[in-house]
Amino acid sequence: MNRATLTLLSLLLICALSLVAAQQRARKLFVALDNAQIEERKLNQDWLRLEYEQRNLSKSARIRDVARNQLHMIPISPERTLYLKEAR
Amino acid sequence: MRPVGFSTTPNLVLRLPMWRSRLMLFMLFFVFMLLLIRAFWIQGPGNAFYEAKGVRGTQRELELPASRGKILDRNGQVIATSLEAKSVIAYIDTVPEDLSAERMHKLASLLQISETELHKKLREGRKQVFLKRQVDPEVAQQIKQLEIPGIGLNNEYRRFYPEGEAMAHVVGFTNVEDRGQEGMELSREKELAGHPGQRRVVVDRLGRIVEDVAILQLPQNGKDLQLSIDSKIQFLAYNAVKSAVEEHHASAGGAVVLDTQTGEILALANYPSYNPNDRKNLNGEQLRNRVLTDTFEPGSTIKPFTISVALEKGAIVPNTNMVIGASYLVGPKAITDTHVYGNLTVSQIIQKSSNIGTAKIAMNNLSPEEMWDMYTAVGLGQAPKIGFPGAVAGTVHPYKKWVPSDQARIAFGYGISASLFQVARAYTIFARDGDLVPLTIERSPEFKPGSKVISAKTAIEMRGMLETVTEPGGTAVKAQADGYRVGGKTGTAHKLVGKGYGNKYRAYFAGIAPISAPRIVVAVMIDEPTGGSHYGGDVAAPVFSTIVSETLRTLNVLPDANIKQMVLENEVPTTTHGAGVKAQQVALKR
Numbered sequence: 152m153n154r155a156t157l158t159l160l161s162l163l164l165i166c167a168l169s170l171v172a173a174q175q176r177a178r179k180l181f182v183a184l185d186n187a188q189i190e191e192r193k194l195n196q197d198w199l200r201l202e203y204e205q206r207n208l209s210k211s212a213r214i215r216d217v218a219r220n221q222l223h224m225i226p227i228s229p230e231r232t233l234y235l236k237e238a239r
Numbered sequence: 240m241r242p243v244g245f246s247t248t249p250n251l252v253l254r255l256p257m258w259r260s261r262l263m264l265f266m267l268f269f270v271f272m273l274l275l276i277r278a279f280w281i282q283g284p285g286n287a288f289y290e291a292k293g294v295r296g297t298q299r300e301l302e303l304p305a306s307r308g309k310i311l312d313r314n315g316q317v318i319a320t321s322l323e324a325k326s327v328i329a330y331i332d333t334v335p336e337d338l339s340a341e342r343m344h345k346l347a348s349l350l351q352i353s354e355t356e357l358h359k360k361l362r363e364g365r366k367q368v369f370l371k372r373q374v375d376p377e378v379a380q381q382i383k384q385l386e387i388p389g390i391g392l393n394n395e396y397r398r399f400y401p402e403g404e405a406m407a408h409v410v411g412f413t414n415v416e417d418r419g420q421e422g423m424e425l426s427r428e429k430e431l432a433g434h435p436g437q438r439r440v441v442v443d444r445l446g447r448i449v450e451d452v453a454i455l456q457l458p459q460n461g462k463d464l465q466l467s468i469d470s471k472i473q474f475l476a477y478n479a480v481k482s483a484v485e486e487h488h489a490s491a492g493g494a495v496v497l498d499t500q501t502g503e504i505l506a507l508a509n510y511p512s513y514n515p516n517d518r519k520n521l522n523g524e525q526l527r528n529r530v531l532t533d534t535f536e537p538g539s540t541i542k543p544f545t546i547s548v549a550l551e552k553g554a555i556v557p558n559t560n561m562v563i564g565a566s567y568l569v570g571p572k573a574i575t576d577t578h579v580y581g582n583l584t585v586s587q588i589i590q591k592s593s594n595i596g597t598a599k600i601a602m603n604n605l606s607p608e609e610m611w612d613m614y615t616a617v618g619l620g621q622a623p624k625i626g627f628p629g630a631v632a633g634t635v636h637p638y639k640k641w642v643p644s645d646q647a648r649i650a651f652g653y654g655i656s657a658s659l660f661q662v663a664r665a666y667t668i669f670a671r672d673g674d675l676v677p678l679t680i681e682r683s684p685e686f687k688p689g690s691k692v693i694s695a696k697t698a699i700e701m702r703g704m705l706e707t708v709t710e711p712g713g714t715a716v717k718a719q720a721d722g723y724r725v726g727g728k729t730g731t732a733h734k735l736v737g738k739g740y741g742n743k744y745r746a747y748f749a750g751i752a753p754i755s756a757p758r759i760v761v762a763v764m765i766d767e768p769t770g771g772s773h774y775g776g777d778v779a780a781p782v783f784s785t786i787v788s789e790t791l792r793t794l795n796v797l798p799d800a801n802i803k804q805m806v807l808e809n810e811v812p813t814t815t816h817g818a819g820v821k822a823q824q825v826a827l828k829r
Contacts, residue, residue, distance in 0.1 A: 206317045206401040211474035229722030229798040230805045
């Protein structure tokens with residue numbers, strides 16, 4: 152067996168091992184990606200839920216109720232409003 | 240010659256025949272060949288079957304979920320959104336028969352059904368049964384923790400409507416499959432619906448995904464839809480209608496608010512309404528979008544259009560004086576007014592809502608064809624094209640079939656029918672210097688050109704006359720709005736009951752505001768008011784007033800009426816006088 156054959160053989164071995172390693176890495180990354188995607192979906196849903204909750208807290212019926220009954224506010228009337236003109 | 244030993248005898252020589260070993264060899268060779276051929280077959284041409292088997296063991300097809308689009312109001316506020324929910328499924332064969340009473344009780348209470356009902360569901364003859372759909376995620380998690388075999392959870396979506404009943408008729412609702420059933424949910428189903436995708440993955444022994452093979456179909460989320468409706472205006476319109484219906488013990492009511500410049504529908508309210516978040520009681524009367532689907536004889540609200548035709552022809556001017564009298568006989572029955580007037584000007588005919596005056600103007604100056612042209616030009620007799628399910632056309636009979644008594648009565652709004660929505664749209668010609676604007680329910684805040692129906696001169700004259708209706712001496716003083724000049728026309732129509740008119744009424748008011756530069760058209764209808772007055776000026780006009788003043792304030796429109804200022808300018812901090820200050824400064828004096 153001459154030197155060239157030995158070199159090629161070791162090269163082949165290294166390639167084979169790195170292929171296995173690369174595949175393992177790819178799978179790991181894929182699992183991570185998949186988890187991230189699931190997380191993204193979950194966060195998206197959370198965002199929608201929060202948006203809905205915020206909307207629920209800010210809906211007209213609630214605001215009117217809080218303003219009238221808790222803060223004892225009254226509707227404004229034009230007589231008590233000073234209208235400012237926009238400066239041009 | 241070699242001697243033959245005594246121990247050997249030629250008779251005892253046993254020799255195996257050659258052919259037997261040959262046969263053996265051949266058979267071995269043959270069997271090996273068979274194995275080889277089989278191996279070749281499996282590896283080569285017959286491979287597909289095994290490959291498919293292998294794939295089935297390791298590959299799965301998964302659904303990629305897609306959500307339904309949101310519906311937003313003009314300011315981007317959510318009025319319909321889909322949130323994830325779970326459905327609880329029982330695989331009946333797997334659910335143990337001897338499930339402990341305690342777990343059964345827990346499951347039933349989590350599902351909010353009685354135990355007997357749960358037992359009944361589990362005894363159904365089917366393989367799998369939905370125990371409950373659209374369960375909250377938290378409850379679903381608790382059910383999962385019970386770890387009852389054969390009880391599974393499925394992903395699905397549930398639709399939520401934060402504005403509830405105030406917006407119910409506009410947005411509509413979806414069914415348990417997330418398909419639109421009413422309102423915008425139904426008419427825009429195609430755009431709103433999401434289409435789930437599919438992907439193929441490789442899973443390991445434990446079912447974990449290790450590799451993506453292919454995406455078979457990309458998921459497509461539904462598109463969001465932004466409406467022209469303003470939730471604040473919608474809410475105040477709904478409440479104004481609701482309190483009027485309750486106050487006058489009426490059977491129903493409706494209101495519509497239009498933006499005259501952009502043709503956008505700002506509010507479309509109906510009462511009675513329903514809660515779209517609760518699907519249990521969704522049926523019958525309450526689902527009707529009366530503003531669009533109910534037609535009625537528009538009564539006096541049609542008078543301004545009849546008179547506009549005569550003004551447009553130059554046959555009369557607002558100051559033309561006319562003899563009215565106690566009654567006017569056209570056909571078999573005399574036309575009367577609620578009060579007897581001697582002489583009225585054209586303007587006063589509008590202000591006092593005189594049937595006789597309007598009929599006389601029509602009979603003396605107009606041909607049936609001219610009147611018919613006017614009514615159809617403002618959209619009566621044609622279903623409005625705004626993409627709403629169930630919008631009706633109403634009827635305007637062909638003018639060739641009108642006999643004189645028809646013509647006289649049609650002139651003041653009997654014998655034709657229209658929806659409140661159509662009446663509101665028709666009034667945009669007075670608000671816009673004579674052109675009819677195309678309406679839209681989707682947000683599009685730019686000015687829209689309309690189609691010319693009457694001249695600007697006639698429209699301005701008519702605005703002036705409509706304003707007198709709300710001034711002292713008019714039929715609708717109660718329509719006056721705080722801070723704004725308004726104009727409009729009352730309507731009180733006898734309801735057709737069977738073949739004749741009973742003593743049920745509908746009260747309307749249709750009007751525009753502010754008169755100096757009209758921004759909105761508001762039409763209000765209160766159906767069958769009982770107890771007290773049934774006149775449009777008493778029942779519908781106050782609703783108009785509330786809606787107008789609050790809507791214009793919401794839209795930041797400067798008041799155009801003479802108002803006595805109660806705040807002094809120098810009370811306002813000088814720093815707010817800078818550029819870009821548009822907000823109202825409020826200083827309360829108590």
